[in-house]
Amino acid sequence: MTTTKRIGLATCRALPDLDADDRPLLEELTDRGFRAEPLVWDDPDIDWSAFDLVVVRSTWDYSPRRDEFVAWARRVPRLLNPAEVLAWNTDKGYLRVLEEAGIPVIPTIWLDPARHLSKRAVHTRMPAFGDFVVKPVVGAGAKDAGRYQPVSAQSRALAISHAVGLLDAGRAVMIQPYVTSVDTAGETGLVFIDGELSHAVRKDALLTGPSSESDEPYLREQMMPAQATEEQVAVARRALAVAAKELDLDRPLLYARVDLVTGDDGTPMVIELELTEPSLWLQHDGDGASLGAFADAIAARVA
Structure with a gap:
């Protein structure tokens, strides 16, 4: 008698059924023979050891409680991306590591x-x-x-x-x-699945003025498909290589997004390396292949 393996997709209380971008993953994983379900990361009643794999997705309320979030990640037996990656990536001090390694970043x-x-x-x-x-x-x-x-x-x-x-x-x-090219060219996010470039998206400028109070755990972004340049892909791959070396990873990360802006001299610069809970914008991949590729990558990690 076989037992269906269970996969949890970690989310936040504001999105208990996952973000719309991730919801189709449930059906894709079910079609591959798994029992997949959304799980609120800070729900005290969940037995995380009962899952064969937990994939971090829309846990977008963690930042005011980073220590609690990292402690939770370390308690989950089979978590992707791994807890040590989340601990490193949830503090943007990692940009110093990238800069020291020669990766172009915004001066800070x-x-x-x-x-x-x-x-x-x-x-x-x-x-x-x-x-x-x-x-x-x-x-x-x-x-x-x-x-x-x-x-x-x-x-x-x-x-x-x-x-x-x-x-x-x-x-x-x-x-x-403030990188002025963001006002015209926006930011470019390069999405990697299991170490391979999947697709790129463009995000228009979000910051137009002073910070304002908001009870929302995250800000909605307007995205559109984009075509990454060779220079952008090269910088993104170099940034991921530095992270892999720093974290002593023995295999590619399940998912990653590298957000880039263009400097005044035309150089792509890393604004953020998103290894924790990035939107992957699977519906903006151009050919619809990324959803299946992500589900396949998750399935391969369970096997």
Whole structure:
């Protein structure tokens, strides 16, 4: 007598039935002979050991509770991507590792709450020219991020208040120049499944002004299919190789998304390396093959 193997797709309370992009995975995995179901990651009643595999998907409310999320990941016996990857990737300090390895990234000023910086000290660290972005080091998407103009006293004051508020809450802060190409070309996300490039998507600019309060755990993004350039693919592959070396991985990650922007000199730069819970935008792959490829990759990890 055979027992149907169980696959859990981890999500958040705001999306107990998964995000619309991931929902078709349930049927695909069922068609492959598995029992697949969505699971809210912080549900205390779930026995995670009862699943043959748990795949992290739309756990988009983790950032205010990162330590709790990482602790949960370490308790799940068979989790993909693995807990050590999630622990490394949920703190954007990984961008320093990429930069040290020669990967082009956006120049960043890092503010540590442990230093108890005054408003004046925060003020002196902000750019004097060009729009800039203030955001938390631990955060999802563009939530709690804002765009500011140094030439406006009001905007600069809002930026200082934003940064100080994050620091006072014990959250480390990043300050980066705003990459102006985002307003015209957007961001390009390269989706990898089991180490292979699947497809690319374009995301239009989300940051148009200061950070605003929101009870939503994530911000909705408008996406469209894109064609990645050879230069973008090369940078993305190099970034993933650095991550694999840093994490001592012995096989490709089940999923990854590398988000790139274009610098003033035309160089693709990594804005984020999404290895935790990225939208894979499977419906924007152009030929519909990515959904099946993702289901096949998951099935191969269970076998």
